[in-house]
Structure formats: structure tokens, C-alpha cells
Amino acid sequence: MAAITFDGVTKIYAGKPAVDSLSLHIDDGEFMVLVGPSGCGKTTALRMLAGLEEITSGALSIGDQVVNNVLPKDRDVAMVFQNYALYPHMSVAQNMGFALKIRGESKAMIAEKVRAAAEILRLSDYLDRRPRALSGGQRQRVAMGRAIVRSPQAFLMDEPLSNLDAKLRVEMRLEIARIQRLLGVATLYVTHDQVEAMTMGDRVAVMRDGHLQQVATPQELYDRPANDFVAGFIGSPPMNLLTTRVSHGADVTLDILGQTISVPTRYAAAFSLPASGEVTFGIRPEDIVIATEGLRARVERCEALGAETLLHLSVNGPGASQHLVAKTGPRTSIVAGDDLSVTFALEHAHFFDVASGATLRAAS
């Protein structure tokens, strides 16, 4: 077991960086989730760590060894592929034992390790089956089993749950997190699903267009996003981002399409807001409260999810409108077309620079 360090790692495909000077440290035993939209370079980063992709520049270390030029077979990492990549002509037991066999371990030893892993993964009854005779969830577990029997330096997983149905995905999410904690092996887990990122990771690294945006614990990411991209990516539904015009008086005043919100100084002080001009005001759906007075908005759509209701609102001004989503309780009488007023739990408000998107949080 070992820590993993990306130090300014870059991968260039045909002149375009797929991963741009990525610096990321994964502690020994840590579960790190790498999350971001499709095409942002997550798979590329993972494949460089596995040794399947050459590194254009930068240094990648496992433990205290720089592995840039180490062959995959000598890196001692285990990978779970998105399509599982199970060996079709081998039984479940042979699939799981393949790496050990290559390593030259004795038959008895292999059988014992495979048996133990199968127990953890509840695969004991399927050891003689071929992969094609297994369900999707079982195949997924075999792919996990192939990784865990090896007791590798690190686990690498590339969207391992994306081929499962929703219910199984929730189940396996817990299962993988449980096993990783049980074994305590450093893990880099790639996903585009922010729910997986939030529920599984000790820490989460958010990527966009090859650039690392923020690395933090799930709660930190949620409460203190580094920029408007992270704010808009994490959370479901994501944070509302409204373009407002700021002015300072007794309180800070925000102008949204002609309507104003006052932000008490005790909340605004946490941010270094410009004296005037535009700022992006961020507020999460659950921090919007329906009130008798406040920002007037029209209900465009109501989504009743059972336990809660999502209201899609539009704030209309002369020749323009802005959209926001509010979360309210179940069984509401509000319907599309209603006009209502909302206020904000401003202690949970966020402010971002309009141009750079960076959070305007004051240095503490």
C-alpha cells in the first residue's frame, strides 16, 4: 500500500492537453474520487496512473517511486474497467486468480485468496461460472474481486457502476466504499456522477477541461466551492447562480432585474465583494424560502419527487429573465403559473466573480 502523487502531470493528444498539469496527492488508504463532466480528462488521468498511457510531462509517483517509465505490470496497481474487461474464456475463479497465477503463487494460495475475496463479494456460489453466465451486478463484483485478491498498492476504478441499473448502483456504491475501507488501499475512483463522488469519497477532486478545479471533502466542496463551476456541478439540483448588480449602503444590496435583495453586512463580510458592478450570487435550492414578501418569481414547472418538490422559477425583468430552482416540502398546493415571493437563507449565500468564476470569499 502506498500514497499516490501527481505532480504537474500533463497529457497532450494531438497538440491539445487532455490533462493539464494535474497536481493531486492521494494518501495511503484514502478514497479519492475524481469527478467531472464527460471528456474532462478523468479517464486519461487514471490511465496514466495505470501505465496504459504515456505521460507527456510532470512526475507521477506511487509510494516514493516515480513511475513515469514503469510498465503497467510492474506498478502493482489494480484497475476496475468500465466494461469490467473480464476474461471471457476463464471462470470467475480463474479471472480473480489470474494476476496471482502470473505472479507465480502456489495453487493452494491462489485458491485460498480467491475464496476469501469471493466471500467478501458474495460470489462464492459462482466461482465456476463463465462471465457471460453472470448478471451485470455479479460481473461488476468479479471485476472488484480481480482487483482485491491482489492486495495491490492502489485501486483504480473507471466509472465502475455506470453499466448498472439505478438500484444496483446505490447498492454497489455502499459495497465498494465498505470494501475499500475494509482493505485500506489508496483508491482513485473516476466518475461523472456527483452523487457517487459525494457519497463515496474521503475527498473529491473536481476536474473540468483537463484542469483540476478543487480538491476537498464532500461537505467542504458543498459548503465552500472554489468557483462557480464546482458550485454548479456539485449538488442535485445544483446551486442557483444569478447575475446581480451589487451596491453598498447600510447593507449590501443586490439588484436582480430591477428587484433588490439586501444582504446583512454580517453575512456579506465573509466575502470580498466589489464596490460596484456585477457579481454572481449563488444560492442552493434548499436555501430558498417561499414567503409573503421578497423576490417575486413565477412558477414555470413543478416537479413532485415525493419527499420534496422542486419549483422551477423565473425572475422576470424588462426584456430578460433568470431561472432558479427551489426545493420545498412535499404535497404543496403550488402549481405552474402561480406567482410567488421568495427569500433566501443568506447565511448560506455564495458570491463569485463574474469574469473568472472564482469565489469571492474573504481571506480568513
Next chain:
Amino acid sequence: MKARRLTLSQRRQLAGVVFALPALALVIGLIAIPIGQAVYYSFTQWDGITTTWIGTSTWTQAFHNSDLWTALKNNAMLLLWVPIALGLPLAIAVLLHQRVAGWKIFRSIYFLPTAISWVVLGLVAERFFAYQGTLNSILHAVGLSGVTTNMLGSESTALAALGITFVFTMIGTNTMLFLTGLATLDPSLEEAARIDGAGRWRIFRHITLPHLSRFIQLAFVMTVIALFSALFSLIFVMTGGGPGYATTTMEFLIYQTGFSQGQFGTAALYGIILFLITGAVGIIQLRLIGSDK
């Protein structure tokens, strides 16, 4: 009165029968009837004009004929070339699949012989192996003037020359077949094996080869059948079955017995023997392929 409604599966079966009929007619007309005729002729003496029923005497005599045994032995000896006719294309395909520099050009080069008539290939091979042919010129050019070969002229080596030519003619087809097989191999399997610690050889042995097993079986059947039933043109232009009977295979023996010696009854019998041998190879292989399911 309304016709009785057929169930869905009955309809499906009916459609199957209807669609199979034209093919069935062709099989009966072009294969079953001629085979039946061959069996009939093997019990007769036929000089091209009149047939005389002579019962099983052709059958009893044939097995005492040393030519038959020589031809069978030659066929058996040629079988020894089959592993090479499979192994060489397999090696080429694996190399081409690694996208070695210029692999597209090499692919065309290896496939080229497939598009050329075996008669032409036979003529080229004859020029290559002949006493004053290319092989000896090459040997001279590299300073081995002491070594002069006459492979086609010697009873001990003519069959080997034929075997080499046969391997050469099969390279294109088998290479293409294996390349097709390799193209259907999921590359992530190889990556998974690399991460599992396997080097090139282990990946080939444990991932590539098992994946190709069906393609290898198919190539084996096709190669063996070609060996038994497609060598005629090569033999005809390279050796004429000689020297002596050194390169006379079953197939060539049938031709000689029937058309040179006019013994059509015996030729028909040899044909049946050849048919049974190739049939057995095919059936055994189909069983092997089927049992993998």
C-alpha cells in the same frame, strides 16, 4: 370456411422450410446426386461409354493397390505442413495487429497471393524450385554455390517443395482470418492483463490465443480441406505427380486413374475415400467447435 389458424411457432417453422427449399434443391442436385452416382460407378466398370456391373471387386482390388497407399501416405506427409500453414499466418497477423510500421502495405502484400490463381502460383513456385531456378540463383548469389538444390527433381524432396508452396498459398487467407479475429478482441482485455502483471508472451498465451481458438479451428478445417482437395493445380504444373509417385496425392490419383488410365470405377471409389476423409475432418472439427458452447 376459415383456414385453421397456425400458431406462431408453426408459422415460423413453415417459413424456415420454405426458405430452405431452394438451397435444399441445390444441395441435392449438385452434391447428393453426384455422390450417389460415384457410389454406383464404384461398383461398375465404366470406359466412358458402357457401364458393366462388377460388384465389389473394385473395392477389394483397390486396397491392394500400392498407388492408393502411396497417395494416402503423401497426403499424410503433407498434413505435417498444416501447423506451419497456421502458425506462420498467426505470427504475421499478431505482428500486423500491433500496427508495426507499414502494416497496411504488408497486409496487402500478404493477401496478394489469395487473389492469384493457384496455377500461376504453381508456375512461379516451379520456376523458384527448378534446377536453374530462383532458389539456386539466390544460393549462388549469397556465395553458397556449392549448395545446388533440385527439390522438384528428387523423390525425397519434391513433396517438401509442394508443402512449402502450399504453405505460401495459404498465408493470405489464414492471415486475413486471424486479423479479423484479432480485430474482434476487446483491447481492454489486453490492458486488464497488462495491469494484472502479464507480459507479451502471457498476454498472447492467456488472452489472445484463447480468443482466437475458434478462428484457428476454422482455419484448420479450411487448410486441411484445401490440402486434400485444392492441390491439384499446384501438382499439375509443378510435378505432374512425380517424380514417380512422389507427389501424387489422392486428388491427383483420382485424376490419373480416371482420365489417364480410363478406370472411372476405381476413380469414383478413390473419390469416395477422399470424400470420407475430408468429411471426417470437417465433422470432428465441427464437434470440437460446437462443444465449446
